[in-house]
Amino acid sequence: MILVTGGTGLVGAHLLLHLTEIEEEVSAIYRNSAKIELTKKLFAANNKSSFFERIKWLEADILDIPSLEDAFAGIDFVYHCAALITFDPKDEDKLRKTNIEGTANIVNLCIDFNVKKLCYVSSIAALGDLKEQETEVTEESEWNPEVFHSDYAISKHGAEMEVWRGYQEGLNVVIVNPGVIFGSMIWKEGSGAFFTKIKNGFPFYSKGSTGYVGVNDVVKVMIQLMKSDVTGERFALVAENISFDKIIFSIAEKLKVKKPSFEAKPWMTSIAWRIDAVISFIFRKKRSISKFAANSLHSKEIISNSKIKNALNYNFQSIDNVLDEIIKNQ
Numbered sequence: 340m341i342l343v344t345g346g347t348g349l350v351g352a353h354l355l356l357h358l359t360e361i362e363e364e365v366s367a368i369y370r371n372s373a374k375i376e377l378t379k380k381l382f383a384a385n386n387k388s389s390f391f392e393r394i395k396w397l398e399a400d401i402l403d404i405p406s407l408e409d410a411f412a413g414i415d416f417v418y419h420c421a422a423l424i425t426f427d428p429k430d431e432d433k434l435r436k437t438n439i440e441g442t443a444n445i446v447n448l449c450i451d452f453n454v455k456k457l458c459y460v461s462s463i464a465a466l467g468d469l470k471e472q473e474t475e476v477t478e479e480s481e482w483n484p485e486v487f488h489s490d491y492a493i494s495k496h497g498a499e500m501e502v503w504r505g506y507q508e509g510l511n512v513v514i515v516n517p518g519v520i521f522g523s524m525i526w527k528e529g530s531g532a533f534f535t536k537i538k539n540g541f542p543f544y545s546k547g548s549t550g551y552v553g554v555n556d557v558v559k560v561m562i563q564l565m566k567s568d569v570t571g572e573r574f575a576l577v578a579e580n581i582s583f584d585k586i587i588f589s590i591a592e593k594l595k596v597k598k599p600s601f602e603a604k605p606w607m608t609s610i611a612w613r614i615d616a617v618i619s620f621i622f623r624k625k626r627s628i629s630k631f632a633a634n635s636l637h638s639k640e641i642i643s644n645s646k647i648k649n650a651l652n653y654n655f656q657s658i659d660n661v662l663d664e665i666i667k668n669q
């Protein structure tokens with residue numbers, strides 16, 4: 340039997356959508372029953388409501404070992420998608436706890452319950468850093484603690500360390516490192532918020548770039564890797580590396596809204612995050628732009644997808660197609 344964590348989130352819900360087509364029963368954990376409705380909506384939007392009944396929902400928190408122990412009974416394969424995603428520096432402790440300690444709990448239970456294989460969803464943020472002369476970030480890129488990383492990236496790197504520890508202790512593991520994931524707008528955070536901001540007339544663009552991937556590609560690759568003999572490996576999942584101006588203009592065009600007209604230059608974002616930090620401190624407001632976000636708007640790292648393409652002979656859906664599908668189904 341399969342267990343999915345994070346089944347009420349963007350990746351976990353799409354994974355359940357694909358897994359229930361090929362499995363009679365899949366277990367998934369939840370914390371808040373209201374959030375299950377999002378997953379149910381996704382099944383309905385894909386005309387797969389009957390498959391939703393194949394999910395056995397169990398209430399558990401990845402930070403609460405007794406509740407997790409109940410969920411692990413009879414489980415052979417675990418997909419660990421649950422995580423906290425935030426770039427607010429105030430969330431550092433919560434990030435470390437949920438992403439590192441939560442993943443350590445999952446790894447320990449996989450070992451205790453003799454789970455056959457674990458798939459962990461990491462991020463390109465945890466891939467590592469370019470050395471001088473290098474042009475592409477790959478699965479082999481080394482993490483350089485001297486380089487500035489967001490708290491989120493540090494927490495995902497720490498979580499990967501827990502997964503590698505599990506591998507050393509005999510657990511079969513595979514890690515995927517997706518870029519920014521585009522998927523159903525049922526989830527309002529993450530890339531969903533990206534669409535909403537552009538729809539509401541977001542005025543800025545920048546020239547930095549990053550890697551993007553459609554959620555269906557992410558979960559299809561996860562399933563294929565879990566069914567393969569691959570173990571002890573990680574794979575960057577990026578369909579394309581695209582500049583922010585190109586992706587923002589493309590979404591604006593597809594949504595038929597005005598394209599942003601102000602280029603946010605590095606000196607502007609560097610002032611913006613400092614002012615935002617002061618405002619947030621004085622008025623106890625949630626941060627709007629962190630130092631990490633300000634820097635990454637101008638970063639031009641290219642992430643290689645050669646390893647997964649060669650390992651599975653996999654072809655990613657183009658981001659243009661992914662965006663068209665999302666906008667058609669919004």
Ligand SMILES: NC(=O)c1ccc[n+]([C@@H]2O[C@H](COP(=O)([O-])OP(=O)(O)OC[C@H]3O[C@@H](n4cnc5c(N)ncnc54)[C@H](OP(=O)(O)O)[C@@H]3O)[C@@H](O)[C@H]2O)c1
Pocket residue numbers: 344345346347348349350351368369370371374399400401402419420421422423424437441460461462463495516517518519520521526528529530
């Ligand atoms: N979205 C992206 O662009 C992106 C890119 C690269 C990597 N990733 C990685 O992909 C994975 C899935 O991301 P996502 O976009 O699906 O995130 P999401 O939509 O925010 O979903 C997060 C999921 O984790 C669950 N969760 C959080 N804390 C938990 C806890 N303590 N115990 C149990 N469940 C908990 C949430 O449950 P509740 O519903 O109860 O809150 C939710 O189901 C994460 O590991 C993330 O780091 C995401």
